[in-house]
Amino acid sequence: MKNSQLYxxxxxxxxxxxxxxxxxxxxxxxTQKVKAITAGELNITEGALYPALHKLEAEGILDVEIEKxxxxxxxxxxxxxxxEKETINRLSELEDFIRNMQSLVNPKPSLEF
Amino acid sequence: MKNSQLYxxxxxxxxxxxxxxxxxxxxxxxTQKVKAITAGELNITEGALYPALHKLEAEGILDVEIEKxxxxxxxxxxxxxxxEKETINRLSELEDFIRNMQSLVNPKPSLEF
DNA sequence: TCTTATACATAAAACTTCTAGGTATGTAAA
DNA sequence: TTTACATACCTAGAAGTTTTATGTATAAGA
Numbered sequence: 699m700k701n702s703q704l705y706x707x708x709x710x711x712x713x714x715x716x717x718x719x720x721x722x723x724x725x726x727x728x729t730q731k732v733k734a735i736t737a738g739e740l741n742i743t744e745g746a747l748y749p750a751l752h753k754l755e756a757e758g759i760l761d762v763e764i765e766k767x768x769x770x771x772x773x774x775x776x777x778x779x780x781x782e783k784e785t786i787n788r789l790s791e792l793e794d795f796i797r798n799m800q801s802l803v804n805p806k807p808s809l810e811f
Numbered sequence: 812m813k814n815s816q817l818y819x820x821x822x823x824x825x826x827x828x829x830x831x832x833x834x835x836x837x838x839x840x841x842t843q844k845v846k847a848i849t850a851g852e853l854n855i856t857e858g859a860l861y862p863a864l865h866k867l868e869a870e871g872i873l874d875v876e877i878e879k880x881x882x883x884x885x886x887x888x889x890x891x892x893x894x895e896k897e898t899i900n901r902l903s904e905l906e907d908f909i910r911n912m913q914s915l916v917n918p919k920p921s922l923e924f
Numbered sequence: 925t926c927t928t929a930t931a932c933a934t935a936a937a938a939c940t941t942c943t944a945g946g947t948a949t950g951t952a953a954a
Numbered sequence: 955t956t957t958a959c960a961t962a963c964c965t966a967g968a969a970g971t972t973t974t975a976t977g978t979a980t981a982a983g984a
Contacts, residue, residue, distance in 0.1 A: 701942095702820075702908060703970090704824065704905060705908065706940065707816035709940080711817065712915055715915060715916055725963070726961060726963080730961095735914050739911055740911055743941075745964095745965080746940075748964060748965080749940085749964095750940085752964095768961090769950080770950080770962055772961095772962070773962090792912065792916060793916075794815075795815060796913065800909065801848050802849070803902060805848065814972095816939095816940090818972095819940080819971065820940095820972095822971080837932095838932070839930060843930095856973065857933080858935095858973060858974070858975085859972050862933095862971085862972085863972090881930090881980080881981075883932090883979085883980060883981080884980095885930095886932075
């Protein structure tokens with residue numbers, strides 16, 4: 699998609715935040731949710747999403763649970779306890795990042811008269 | 812450094828914004844400026860910075876001018892005309908990005924009573 | 925003299941993401 | 955009925971950026 703370079707490196711944080719908020723989600727659901735929240739501006743590709751989910755699972759951040767709905771497979775992911783702790787750190791990093799980027803883009807004028 | 816993953820993909824935008832603001836800067840100056848603005852939280856490594864500057868120059872975004880100060884070489888970079896136009900686009904993308912990330916992290920509650 | 929700061933540079937490895945494919949089911953349109 | 959689209963998963967290879975680890979050189983300070 700037309701995703702700018704800027705989103706690179708933010709995928710894990712996005713996934714973890716969504717799972718923190720919604721309890722459990724499956725891959726396709728995550729892509730649709732992100733598209734909806736960002737009004738179509740950010741489209742997570744499957745080639746990025748699935749490897750990322752598998753990696754987070756391997757790291758013990760996520761747990762999987764397979765369900766069959768309408769004869770179609772769904773793999774629901776949710777945060778482990780370790781994952782919840784890590785999510786707190788990631789969100790804090792995200793806040794710092796946003797604050798820093800805003801400082802760079804919108805520097806405080808020096809206090810002169 | 813302890814730079815989180817989130818900064819990946821934002822280096823070009825940072826460089827371009829700083830040059831838009833300061834007219835011309837040299838590599839080492841950019842690293843110091845970023846460190847100062849972010850209170851030490853973001854350190855741009857040379858291994859990332861110099862290749863990025865060279866690439867932006869090759870793309871016609873930046874112009875170089877070599878000066879010798881105190882017997883040391885300095886390569887001053889400044890935005891070309893095309894670079895200035897592109898910077899406007901990048902900053903607009905950055906605003907969208909920040910807005911989208913904030914929507915994800917801090918979703919608007921539905922308007923129910 | 926040794927360390928730190930200034931100032932540039934690059935090559936190899938690591939890492940993430942994109943592109944481009946693949947499988948399969950259900951539904952709606954032509 | 956065949957085509958298209960949405961749902962739902964997956965992966966391999968290419969592309970791209972950044973990190974790590976170097977290297978060179980001058981100036982200043984301990």
